[in-house]
Amino acid sequence: MNTDSETALLDIGTARRSLDSLDRTDLDFWYNPRQRRPLDDARTGNPEPPEEHPLESSTEGWISFLPKQGMIARTTAGGGIHLIWLSPRAYPHIGSKFKRAVASKTLAEMLRRMAEALFSETAQIQEGPLFIDYLDDYLNARTRLERIDRSYQQFAPSHAASGWWTLQLRHHTPLDLPKVISIHLETLHNPGQREEEMYAAVDAIVEWLAEGTEEQEAAIVDPVQSLPPTGKRILFSACADAELHLSHPPLLRAIARCVSAHDKRLAQAATASLLLCGGAFGKSLLQEALRDVTAVPHAQLVRGIIALLNRQ
């Protein structure tokens, strides 16, 4: 097995054999590739600034899945391969996380999210269909990936019969906010606006967000952050009412920052939307926000919302 884990340059011919011998510790190099280098450097006494791995900047390439065993990412330019070991067991509740993963901007981001989706569920390993079966169902559903090659032919023709899955990531330009949504966001900025008009505006925004792509969520992060507290509160409340699924980390982080707002309704709205819309990542952000309760002016109300929504 290749121990030069920072680059893990394995060719396809050896990949499969190597996957068999990978274990959980091999995740470390992937999760913390830049930390690993300084450790290595410390051993050699030759510190050097870490270099960015080709996957970190690549917006085009493939991630391939070997049933029961692992996944491999490679840039279109053939820049480098990373391996991730998979458990052979199924993870039945990872759909939303995969949805988040396939909306990634870079190959490295996509691979990281795939790994997070898999390994954050290790406590829930269950008997059942193999992971690849679940993936089959998932990928047959709607994704934004432009091509999914079951045969793996375009990447490695010799593996066509081996059952590899390949996801191809292509560059996507950022989504421009539709003009009508920009107008609705403007409505939320107006301090003299009646609440009913603001509610009508957020209904339209939520309807648009419910279409469910991460590009849409990404497009509203900046406008949302600049909203006044009332605008934020009404928007977050509407998202929670609609039980939207939000998955774009910067948007969820923007919401999480409002948990410590001085506006008590905004603090409650942020809490509710993280709980109802943000999935596991939203819940972890909420936990993080509550780690220092002295920084949360309405911590009691925040805890009250958590209790109320958890009893539903």
Added chain:
Amino acid sequence: MISRGFEGGDPENFGDVANNAQGAPIPRNLVLVRMCRRRMEFIYIINEVRTGTPPFNAELVDRVVQHVLDEENSPLSVYEAATTDPFDCGHALGVIAATIGRNDFRLNARNRAKGCTCGTLLIPRACLPASISLTYTPEQNRDFAPADTRHFDLAFQDKHELAQSVLIGIQTRTVAWTFLTNQDGTYRLQAVIAYSHCLSVFGKLNPSSHPDSWRNGATLTASEQIETLKHLADIKAVDSPLS
């Protein structure tokens, strides 16, 4: 109009079955079913009441008027329930009666609106201010005939006083509340309870031949009411294939 007016707010009458001056039974409990289109605003109110103490500030009272009473003027439509338990069939009939007219609840609706949720309050009569009055008004029940006999008009002089009473009732846990949503099935559960009640009263329900005593509503015919109730209860999920 059948008049069953009485003055409310006397704690000594709470829970009794005494008759009012017109000989009609006085409701023990009222179900104030409000379609809280802004469920989260309803939840914030409940949360703030649970963590606060009376007297509640004017801002919170105003929010009850805005989001729970919907700024409506006197009288309010309320329904009678035997208990403050959300599984009381009076509550279920009130929920359905207050919501069945929504376009997106119909069988042919494209899809149920997201966030189409409902907050309800189950209020013992004794929690209400002495200044309120109740009038039995079955004809004011718009679109769900089985709830006719449970419909009352609640007249009040001061909506802020009423809101304050509701807040105190929530705080002292004498007023019960529910959040009903589509996605977790809690709304459907109320429809199932109402449907079951209707079966016991009317027998097997068929939209194409509705019971004679099941009247047309203001916007829904009797057939449409039955069809929508069956749709909301999603009876297909458990219905016998022979039926």
